[in-house]
Amino acid sequence: MTRAQFFLTAIGAAAAAHELQSPARTLLGTFEGFVNGGLNLRVKAGDGTPAVVETGAATEVKRVAPGDRSLQHAQTIGLDELKPGDRLLISYAPSSVLARRIVVMPAAAIADRNEALRREWNEHGLSGVVVSKKPGEIVLRQRSLLSESQAAVVLSPATKFRQYRAGSNTYAESQPSSFEQIRAGDQLRARGAKPPDGRRIEADEVVFGTFVIKAGAVLSMDGSSNTLTVRDLDTDRPLPVRLTPASQVKRFPEFPTAPAGMAGAASTPGLPPSPPGPGGPPDLAQMIERLPGFSVQEIKPGDTVVFSASPGKAPGELLAVLVLTNASRLVQMAQARSSRQTQQLPGAIGLGGMNGAGVLDLSGFLP
Incomplete structure (x- = not known):
C-alpha cells in the first residue's frame, strides 16, 4: 500500500470509492506555502520532491480530523486557512492541471493526535525486542539504563495486530497485520491491561516492525x-x-x-x-x-x-x-x-553491548 493509498483510506475511503472511480491523479504531500499571489500551493510530496499545485474557482478544500474514514464530517474551508505543515491529499480530474479537491489534515491536529497516542501507549503499554513467540504469548527483551529484563505479551483472539510501514515507527502510519508476520528480533509494542510490575500485559493491540x-x-x-x-x-x-x-x-x-x-x-x-x-x-x-x-x-x-x-x-x-x-x-x-x-549474560546484553559474534548490539534502546 502506498502512502497516498493509506491516506485515502484513513480520511475518505467511502467518499473516494463513490466519487473517484475514474483514474484521477492524486498527490499526497505537505503544504509549505503559497506562490503566484496565493493562487497556487507549494507542496513537498511524500518522496521529498517539490511540487506546485494549481487551483481554480472550482477547487474544493475540505478539512478533516486525523483518523476520519469518511468525508461526511469534513468542513469546507478557504485556501487562506492552510498552514505550513498541513498534510494535503490533492486530487485532479482527468486531463486537468487544476486541483479538483484538496483534503486537508491540519498539522496541529496531527501533532495532538500523535501526542495522545504516545501517552496512551506509554501509560498502558510496554515495548521491547521479540525473543520468542508461541500461540497466545510473545516474550520480549526490555532494556533500561541499568538493566535488562523480559516481559510477556499475552494474546487473545481479540488482540489486533499492526505493522510499521517501511521507514516509519509511527503508529498512525502502521498497517493491519497478523501474528504470523512477527519474527524474533522485531521491535514490538503492546497496549492493554498490565499489573504494577509491568512485566506482563494482556494485549488489546500489538504493533511491530523490523528495524x-x-x-x-x-x-x-x-x-x-x-x-x-x-x-x-x-x-x-x-x-x-x-x-x-x-x-x-x-x-x-x-x-x-x-x-x-x-x-x-x-x-x-x-x-x-x-x-x-x-x-x-x-x-x-x-x-x-x-x-x-x-x-x-x-x-x-x-x-x-x-x-x-x-x-x-x-x-x-x-x-x-x-x-x-x-x-x-x-x-x-x-x-x-x-x-x-560478558561473563554474566550470553548473547546481546545491556544497553547494547557486544553479541556473541563480537558485533555491537544496540537493539531495543531506540524508540
Whole structure:
C-alpha cells in the first residue's frame, strides 16, 4: 500500500470509492506555502520532491480530523486557512492541471493526535525486542539504563495486530497485520491491561516492525539524495542510509563526566526526565523519544551517530527512522557495559553491548 493509498483510506475511503472511480491523479504531500499571489500551493510530496499545485474557482478544500474514514464530517474551508505543515491529499480530474479537491489534515491536529497516542501507549503499554513467540504469548527483551529484563505479551483472539510501514515507527502510519508476520528480533509494542510490575500485559493491540540499528562515524551527508553515509562500527565499511520526510533526527545530550557504573544515569544532565518504569529504572527509549528535534544540516563528517532504519523497496536500501547524533558516549556506555557483563549474560546484553559474534548490539534502546 502506498502512502497516498493509506491516506485515502484513513480520511475518505467511502467518499473516494463513490466519487473517484475514474483514474484521477492524486498527490499526497505537505503544504509549505503559497506562490503566484496565493493562487497556487507549494507542496513537498511524500518522496521529498517539490511540487506546485494549481487551483481554480472550482477547487474544493475540505478539512478533516486525523483518523476520519469518511468525508461526511469534513468542513469546507478557504485556501487562506492552510498552514505550513498541513498534510494535503490533492486530487485532479482527468486531463486537468487544476486541483479538483484538496483534503486537508491540519498539522496541529496531527501533532495532538500523535501526542495522545504516545501517552496512551506509554501509560498502558510496554515495548521491547521479540525473543520468542508461541500461540497466545510473545516474550520480549526490555532494556533500561541499568538493566535488562523480559516481559510477556499475552494474546487473545481479540488482540489486533499492526505493522510499521517501511521507514516509519509511527503508529498512525502502521498497517493491519497478523501474528504470523512477527519474527524474533522485531521491535514490538503492546497496549492493554498490565499489573504494577509491568512485566506482563494482556494485549488489546500489538504493533511491530523490523528495524536495523547501527552505529558509526559519519563519512558524508548528500543533501541532493538525502543520503547519510556512515562507517559501520561493526564492519568498518561505508553504510548508506536514506533519510525520508518521516525520518527523525535528534541529538544525544552532552555528559559532563562519564557516569561511573551507570550510577545516576537516570538524572543525567540534558536528558529529559523519564520516570522509572514499574519495578525498574527509566526506559532509555522513552527518554530518547522526548529529546527535541535536530537539523539534519547540522550533521558533520566525523560525528558519531546511532540510527534505526527499516528495509526499503530496493535491494539493500535502508530508510532512516531515527538518527541520534552526538552518540559517542552512548556507544562507549554500551561497550563498557559489555566488558563488565560478558561473563554474566550470553548473547546481546545491556544497553547494547557486544553479541556473541563480537558485533555491537544496540537493539531495543531506540524508540
